[in-house]
Amino acid sequence: MGNTxxxxxxxxxxxxxxxxxxxxxxxxxxxxxxxxxxxxATGSLTFxxxxxxxxxxxxxxxDTAADGHHVAIRLxxxxxxxxxxxxxxWHSEYDGNDQKSSFSxxxxxxxxxxxxxxxxxxxxxxxxxxxxxxxxx
Numbered sequence: 001m002g003n004t005x006x007x008x009x010x011x012x013x014x015x016x017x018x019x020x021x022x023x024x025x026x027x028x029x030x031x032x033x034x035x036x037x038x039x040x041a042t043g044s045l046t047f048x049x050x051x052x053x054x055x056x057x058x059x060x061x062x063d064t065a066a067d068g069h070h071v072a073i074r075l076x077x078x079x080x081x082x083x084x085x086x087x088x089x090w091h092s093e094y095d096g097n098d099q100k101s102s103f104s105x106x107x108x109x110x111x112x113x114x115x116x117x118x119x120x121x122x123x124x125x126x127x128x129x130x131x132x133x134x135x136x137x
Contacts, residue, residue, distance in 0.1 A: 032137030034119040039131060040064055041071035045119040047137055052112035058104045059091065061121065066097040069123045069130055075107055076134060080115035087120065 035044035043061040050056075061073040072090040079086075086109070093101040107114065118136035122129045 032117075034117070034135040034137045036119065036121050036133035036135040037064075038121060038123060038133045040067055040069060040123040041121050041131075043071070043073035043119060043121040045073065045075065045137075047117060050114065050117070050137075052114050054106065054108045055114055055117060056104075056106050058102070059119070060100055060102040061091060061093045062100040063093050063095070063097055065123075067123070069125050070094045071121070071123055073119055073121050076118045076120050076136075077107065077109070077114050078116040079111065079113035082113075084113065086113060090122075090124075092124075 031048045033046045045059040048056045063071045072092040075088040077086045120134045122132035
């Protein structure tokens with residue numbers, strides 16, 4: 001009985017270790033971040049609980065120039081199987097130079113289109129992008 005319990009304990013520990021390694025490896029990227037800057041704007045998104053179906057997002061955008069433009073940041077995602085790019089809604093800062101806005105949100109598309117995710121930072125005039133950059137996690 002003692003040897004059987006030892007074997008079961010060792011087997012259970014090995015199974016847990018294999019499951020933990022598999023979970024981390026197959027999680028695609030359970031967390032990550034993306035950030036970039038252009039003349040007039042800088043921003044960052046941090047991703048947690050990331051799967052192909054869902055991601056929690058915290059981010060910020062900062063206006064870095066007294067140029068009369070507002071700045072914004074948004075999530076960009078790519079579906080690996082189709083190559084389809086989704087540009088999510090903007091989070092904007094309108095208060096001018098040296099002002100920063102922070103936010104928390106999530107993305108949960110109907111499909112599994114969060115294979116690659118990133119941040120797009122932009123300087124915007126009206127609804128026209130003046131300058132932008134994109135970085136992927």
